[in-house]
Amino acid sequence: MPRVVETGTISSRxxxxxxxxxYGRLTRLSPEALARAGFALLCVAVATGYAIYxxxxxxxxxxxxxxxxxxxxxxxxxxxxYRAPTAHPLTIALxxxxxxxxxxxxxxxxxxNLGAYVALAAGVYRLARVTITPxxxxxxxxxxxxxxxxxxxxxxxxxxxxxxxxxxxxxxLIAQGRRAGVVWGLLIASGxxxxxxxxxxxxxxxxxxxxxxxxxxxRFAALAATAPLAWMxxxxxxxxxPLYSLVYTRASAGDLGHDVxxxxxxxxxxxxxxxxxxxxxxxxxxxxxxxxxxxxxxxMVVPAAxxxxxxxxxxxxxxxxxxxxxxxxxxxxxxxxxxxxxxxCGFQLLPHGSRSRRLWAAGGLAVGLVGALYTVTHxxxxxxxxxxxxxxxxxxxxxxxxxxxxxxxxxPCGPISVxxxxxxxxxxxxxxxxxxxxxxxxxxxxxxxxxxGVAVFPRGALLTDPTYDPFQVVTxxxxxxxxAPGFAPAARGELWTVYARC
Numbered sequence: 001m002p003r004v005v006e007t008g009t010i011s012s013r014x015x016x017x018x019x020x021x022x023y024g025r026l027t028r029l030s031p032e033a034l035a036r037a038g039f040a041l042l043c044v045a046v047a048t049g050y051a052i053y054x055x056x057x058x059x060x061x062x063x064x065x066x067x068x069x070x071x072x073x074x075x076x077x078x079x080x081x082y083r084a085p086t087a088h089p090l091t092i093a094l095x096x097x098x099x100x101x102x103x104x105x106x107x108x109x110x111x112x113n114l115g116a117y118v119a120l121a122a123g124v125y126r127l128a129r130v131t132i133t134p135x136x137x138x139x140x141x142x143x144x145x146x147x148x149x150x151x152x153x154x155x156x157x158x159x160x161x162x163x164x165x166x167x168x169x170x171x172x173l174i175a176q177g178r179r180a181g182v183v184w185g186l187l188i189a190s191g192x193x194x195x196x197x198x199x200x201x202x203x204x205x206x207x208x209x210x211x212x213x214x215x216x217x218x219r220f221a222a223l224a225a226t227a228p229l230a231w232m233x234x235x236x237x238x239x240x241x242p243l244y245s246l247v248y249t250r251a252s253a254g255d256l257g258h259d260v261x262x263x264x265x266x267x268x269x270x271x272x273x274x275x276x277x278x279x280x281x282x283x284x285x286x287x288x289x290x291x292x293x294x295x296x297x298x299x300m301v302v303p304a305a306x307x308x309x310x311x312x313x314x315x316x317x318x319x320x321x322x323x324x325x326x327x328x329x330x331x332x333x334x335x336x337x338x339x340x341x342x343x344x345c346g347f348q349l350l351p352h353g354s355r356s357r358r359l360w361a362a363g364g365l366a367v368g369l370v371g372a373l374y375t376v377t378h379x380x381x382x383x384x385x386x387x388x389x390x391x392x393x394x395x396x397x398x399x400x401x402x403x404x405x406x407x408x409x410x411x412p413c414g415p416i417s418v419x420x421x422x423x424x425x426x427x428x429x430x431x432x433x434x435x436x437x438x439x440x441x442x443x444x445x446x447x448x449x450x451x452x453g454v455a456v457f458p459r460g461a462l463l464t465d466p467t468y469d470p471f472q473v474v475t476x477x478x479x480x481x482x483x484a485p486g487f488a489p490a491a492r493g494e495l496w497t498v499y500a501r502c
């Protein structure tokens with residue numbers, strides 16, 4: 001009699017292959033678990049990049065460290081330095097807290113800024129996930145990480161990255177409809193980093209007070225006024241003028257050629273948004289705006305408010321004569337990235353199996369592939385590597401040349417002079433000197449003091465790099481790159497030449 005085998009028994013004795021078990025576990029992971037895993041990978045990647053590229057802060061963040069060190073020494077910060085950047089209260093406070101680290105404070109500042117970069121990606125993920133879907137959160141976060149302008153802002157220590165991280169998280173919490181106290185704290189901190197945050201504070205006060213009592217409205221107004229009042233108090237204490245930052249920034253924009261005319265504003269707005277988001281993603285963002293109006297207008301109110309607030313702030317700052325630079329549209333660019341994520345993933349909000357859902361998914365996939373192809377074909381890893389190494393090499397070589405014995409011997413004979421404002425912060429930070437210790441040869445009021453001492457000249461790749469370009473300001477004298485009579489070469493590198501005279 002033939003032997004009978006029970007198939008049910010056999011299947012129970014042979015478990016699924018390991019690969020099948022892992023796949024099953026992966027598909028059962030919650031969006032929160034996947035997000036935490038992605039966040040951990042991003043932290044590792046950013047930490048690795050920090051270790052590989054010994055970058056240093058740029059002009060504005062270096063001044064924040066210098067001013068913070070002056071405050072820590074119980075001195076008034078030197079806001080009146082030649083072509084100094086606009087001071088930001090929170091960065092100066094951070095500089096004071098980092099001052100005990102001495103020369104290591106600049107690298108510590110970058111650690112904080114890179115942490116803010118990670119927080120920015122996480123905040124944009126949360127915002128897109130709350131307003132759209134988890135998949136859209138991933139898309140928005142990846143768009144942020146693939147826009148290299150944000151990464152460069154982070155690695156150079158610019159205040160824009162922590163500011164954007166605060167704005168992104170406050171927007172995500174507002175979209176969730178909870179934690180109003182945390183939102184106030186985040187927005188007040190953003191207003192102490194950039195004056196554009198004042199607009200967001202005002203909008204949130206209006207939003208919170210729309211159906212509130214008059215007593216609550218007064219409280220919201222007081223909270224919204226905290227950041228601008230603190231800023232004005234700082235200006236009053238340091239300069240005696242409560243509106244010093246506004247007046248100085250307007251004058252500086254004209255001096256540096258950063259102001260634009262009324263007719264140029266629309267063109268620069270579109271140009272800067274395209275620079276920050278890149279053209280295919282800008283188009284996807286505009287498509288996402290149209291699609292969100294048609295299918296999910298209420299869901300996208302918060303990103304829409306970010307977009308309009310950023311554009312309105314940019315228009316206001318340019319119309320009153322302040323600088324017109326791309327970083328001032330960063331909040332609007334972030335909102336456009338969220339709308340682009342809506343264009344790619346908003347189909348998930350439509351009914352399953354519907355023809356509209358299938359068409360939207362196919363269209364989103366096609367546009368996403370075009371955007372990815374554009375990014376790959378326009379991304380030059382060699383260029384990115386060269387730019388990061390150039391700035392690191394420039395700082396390290398400058399510090400080494402200023403320590404050469406022949407240069408050290410000439411320092412008591414006069415100040416250190418540089419072509420214009422570009423290298424002042426670097427020299428002041430390296431040498432630990434005050435305003436009078438470094439002179440810009442383009443400064444007509446103080447250039448005569450550079451007749452003796454040490455004269456620094458950028459050369460090679462630095463002559464065309466925007467960070468150190470000595471001829472960027474067209475009104476500067478053309479002889480700022482010519483050694484004065486009596487100066488002799490004392491040290492020379494690939495990126496700098498140092499002359500001395502006693």
